[in-house]
Amino acid sequence: MNKLYIIKIGGNVLDDPAALTKFLQDFSTIREPKILIHGGGKLATKLGEQLGIQARMVKGRRITDAATLDLVTMVYGGLVNKQLVARLQHLGCNALGVTGADGNMIRAVKRPVKDVDYGYVGDITPADVNSALLYFLLKQNVVPVFASLTHASGMMLNTNADTIASVLAIALSKHFDVRLIFCFEKKGVMRDVQDESSVIRLLYETTYKELLEQGSFADGILPKLENAFAAIHAGVKEVLIGDATHLLHNTGQETEGTLIIK
Amino acid sequence: MNKLYIIKIGGNVLDDPAALTKFLQDFSTIREPKILIHGGGKLATKLGEQLGIQARMVKGRRITDAATLDLVTMVYGGLVNKQLVARLQHLGCNALGVTGADGNMIRAVKRPVKDVDYGYVGDITPADVNSALLYFLLKQNVVPVFASLTHASGMMLNTNADTIASVLAIALSKHFDVRLIFCFEKKGVMRDVQDESSVIRLLYETTYKELLEQGSFADGILPKLENAFAAIHAGVKEVLIGDATHLLHNTGQETEGTLIIK
Numbered sequence: 425m426n427k428l429y430i431i432k433i434g435g436n437v438l439d440d441p442a443a444l445t446k447f448l449q450d451f452s453t454i455r456e457p458k459i460l461i462h463g464g465g466k467l468a469t470k471l472g473e474q475l476g477i478q479a480r481m482v483k484g485r486r487i488t489d490a491a492t493l494d495l496v497t498m499v500y501g502g503l504v505n506k507q508l509v510a511r512l513q514h515l516g517c518n519a520l521g522v523t524g525a526d527g528n529m530i531r532a533v534k535r536p537v538k539d540v541d542y543g544y545v546g547d548i549t550p551a552d553v554n555s556a557l558l559y560f561l562l563k564q565n566v567v568p569v570f571a572s573l574t575h576a577s578g579m580m581l582n583t584n585a586d587t588i589a590s591v592l593a594i595a596l597s598k599h600f601d602v603r604l605i606f607c608f609e610k611k612g613v614m615r616d617v618q619d620e621s622s623v624i625r626l627l628y629e630t631t632y633k634e635l636l637e638q639g640s641f642a643d644g645i646l647p648k649l650e651n652a653f654a655a656i657h658a659g660v661k662e663v664l665i666g667d668a669t670h671l672l673h674n675t676g677q678e679t680e681g682t683l684i685i686k
Numbered sequence: 687m688n689k690l691y692i693i694k695i696g697g698n699v700l701d702d703p704a705a706l707t708k709f710l711q712d713f714s715t716i717r718e719p720k721i722l723i724h725g726g727g728k729l730a731t732k733l734g735e736q737l738g739i740q741a742r743m744v745k746g747r748r749i750t751d752a753a754t755l756d757l758v759t760m761v762y763g764g765l766v767n768k769q770l771v772a773r774l775q776h777l778g779c780n781a782l783g784v785t786g787a788d789g790n791m792i793r794a795v796k797r798p799v800k801d802v803d804y805g806y807v808g809d810i811t812p813a814d815v816n817s818a819l820l821y822f823l824l825k826q827n828v829v830p831v832f833a834s835l836t837h838a839s840g841m842m843l844n845t846n847a848d849t850i851a852s853v854l855a856i857a858l859s860k861h862f863d864v865r866l867i868f869c870f871e872k873k874g875v876m877r878d879v880q881d882e883s884s885v886i887r888l889l890y891e892t893t894y895k896e897l898l899e900q901g902s903f904a905d906g907i908l909p910k911l912e913n914a915f916a917a918i919h920a921g922v923k924e925v926l927i928g929d930a931t932h933l934l935h936n937t938g939q940e941t942e943g944t945l946i947i948k
Contacts, residue, residue: 474736474737475733475736494765497764497768497769498761498764498765499760500764501763501765501768502759502760502762502763502764502765502767502768503759503760503763503764505763506759506763506787506788507759507842509785509787509788509837510787510837510841510842511840513787513837513840514839515840518789519787519788521784521785521788523783525768525771525772525783526768526781526783526784527780527782528780557828564819566789573768575772578772580772
């Protein structure tokens, strides 16, 4: 099977012009089929403040009300997505910006209200991915660039970008040897959050479970690791977690960051 | 050749919830391949006011400065485009929202500065259309929904939606019998602007030139007519101009609005 890179960039890359420029250059040099996934970074928060849309948090999680949904649809699906696409096109990469609504690429279910009403948030599974159209676009050397939005029943929905990346990776692992890459602000998964030099280069599930029991991981990394192992179990070849500016350089043997394998 | 509908909707349809709902229902019932083109309606102006972005006009024409470019990229390319796509998906129409940057569908040239600097505005010709990718998507029953934006040199550019519609129509007339439809606020091209009953049902070029010499047309309709005749001369089968709520009903024999033929 052919290799497919699925790469998710975090807000820290979007918010840093130099890091973003370097990332886009590195990304456009990958010769294999590839997909990029992004959220919106600080731009959505900043624009929300200007428009008087306040971030509503319940139990530490952001609620997507109607005004916030419009905001993220504009910023993630419009401004950020189209700026990335235009820049990648200029670098010779045939980017095509989409959300889960476009071409029905990712259908969602609006999250059911239990103890918390998260608002316009979409839950997704690998079965919700229109992999036929994606496969078809990838074969035409088109590079899909996903904003972290999905849809259901005629409405856009806000969906976690890490989840979109792993769901796409699992769905497309039928057609490709998928290498899923999560770029975030750290150099990788660390044994000791205070110590940048403690990056775990190769993380097996046994080690992961041991460290999990010891409570070694920072909160921020946990959902990424859950997504990573879910992907590995569902057919994704490998998952790489680390700092965007170093990850893509060594897509060959010498891997930086944390490589997760079964 | 197969028929292809290329339909441009104006702000008056976007700004009227009932008209938009009816339009989307009618549009989704067209069985032939189809493309939708839209701008942003009053939403961009309203949001611009909230953000303190003032519309700059020179000689009656809007200037797209950097702030305005971001605004239209968000509103046209993000909010309006994705809301239309989600609603069409719900109506069973496999819409895929794009700008000219996505898949390099429409390259542009930033308008050269002569006596006026229009800012981030893209000029386009039919040769700038990536008709191979569009043809390919249409064959997959995908319905492209274009926001009125193009790109050049890594930047998004603002481009007139009527012009995008006619340039797409001309480029795709090699592959399809194109029926180009401009929806606007009037029932059609009128002999007498004051008299709604004076709609010209069939407008030949000879009549157009006579009426043009007599100065019979309202200012707003002139660019549409120029685009329409340019399209007809360049291979487009027919152009229909009229009111969105009536145009799509009778896509068969009994045409409402003004039909323009060579």
